[in-house]
Amino acid sequence: KKYDDNLEEDKYRQMLANVINETKRVLKDDGQIWFNIKNRYDNGQIIPPFWVMDFFHDMFLKNIIIWNFDWGGATSKRFCSRYEYVFFFTKKKDDYIFNLEDVKIPAVNYRPDRYKSQLKNPSDVWRISLVSGNSPERTEHPAQYPEELIERIIKVGSNEGDLILDPFMGSGTTAAIATKLNRHHVGFQLEDEYIKIANRRVEDAKSRLF
Numbered sequence: 001k002k003y004d005d006n007l008e009e010d011k012y013r014q015m016l017a018n019v020i021n022e023t024k025r026v027l028k029d030d031g032q033i034w035f036n037i038k039n040r041y042d043n044g045q046i047i048p049p050f051w052v053m054d055f056f057h058d059m060f061l062k063n064i065i066i067w068n069f070d071w072g073g074a075t076s077k078r079f080c081s082r083y084e085y086v087f088f089f090t091k092k093k094d095d096y097i098f099n100l101e102d103v104k105i106p107a108v109n110y111r112p113d114r115y116k117s118q119l120k121n122p123s124d125v126w127r128i129s130l131v132s133g134n135s136p137e138r139t140e141h142p143a144q145y146p147e148e149l150i151e152r153i154i155k156v157g158s159n160e161g162d163l164i165l166d167p168f169m170g171s172g173t174t175a176a177i178a179t180k181l182n183r184h185h186v187g188f189q190l191e192d193e194y195i196k197i198a199n200r201r202v203e204d205a206k207s208r209l210f
Contacts, residue, residue, distance in 0.1 A: 009042055013051070019167050020055045026165065030095050033059065034153050036067070036145075038084040046078075049085060059089040066125045067149065071132075086126075086153075097162075102155040126152070139197045141171035150177045158183055172198025179205035 007015065023033060033056070040047040053061065065086035072082060090096040104119035131137060131144045138144065150173050154164060160182040166174040169187030171194055178185035179202050189195050 009040070009047070012040075016052065017055055023165065023167055024056075024059070024091075027091055030092060030097065032062075032088065032090045032096050032157050034157065035087040035089065036084060037087070039081065052087065056087070056089045059091055060093050061087065061089055063088040063124050068125055068127045069130045070127075071130060086149075088157075097157055097159060099156050099159070103152050122152070139171045139201070141194055141197055144171045145173040147173055147177055150174050151181070154178060154181055154183060169198055170194060172201045176201040176205045180208065182209075 020033075020035075027033065035052065035056075037049040037052055039049060063086075065088060067084045067086055069082055072080060074080060100121060103122060104117075105122050107118055107120040126149065128146050128149045131146050137147055154174070154177055158164060161184070163184045163186065164174060164178040166185065166187040169175060169189040172187065172189075175185045175187050175198055185202075187198065189198060
């Protein structure tokens with residue numbers, strides 16, 4: 001199913017526009033949207049996804065995250081792609097959640113004479129591995145998000161008790177991490193087998209809370 005996506009470019013963009021518009025419609029006033037997308041390869045050339053910003057003209061772009069990973073598909077006549085984009089939009093310019101203290105990382109060049117803490121703000125380049133075949137979090141889903149990626153986003157962009165919406169739920173990584181972090185979640189998925197995987201992961205996350 002991973003490779004059944006043969007939508008023409010204009011139909012692909014229209015599908016995304018429909019989903020994005022519905023997502024914005026239900027977004028809280030102080031809400032935010034994190035949107036992951038990669039380059040498309042069409043008719044022999046790369047199409048960078050910056051056109052997607054047109055769908056968010058009424059929101060504020062806070063970051064373009066480069067999600068960098070260390071393995072993936074092979075190519076012979078161009079360099080192998082090892083990154084995707086995560087666009088971070090907020091509905092309001094200044095009124096939004098950003099729990100920086102919850103996602104700080106160790107500072108490599110920590111100097112006590114210059115910095116108050118050994119922790120620092122992550123940059124906008126996130127080196128997070130894809131979910132490999134022997135990973136403990138691996139499911140039967142062929143394009144599974146790493147939990148580390150979703151956990152950072154949910155921690156920084158929401159508080160306990162908030163509602164997280166994932167319109168492309170896949171294997172349920174967002175739902176499972178939301179459960180783990182005491183958030184509520186709503187997810188949409190068309191494939192029955194993936195819904196079963198997501199439900200199983202949510203139940204496993206619930207069992208670990210007690």
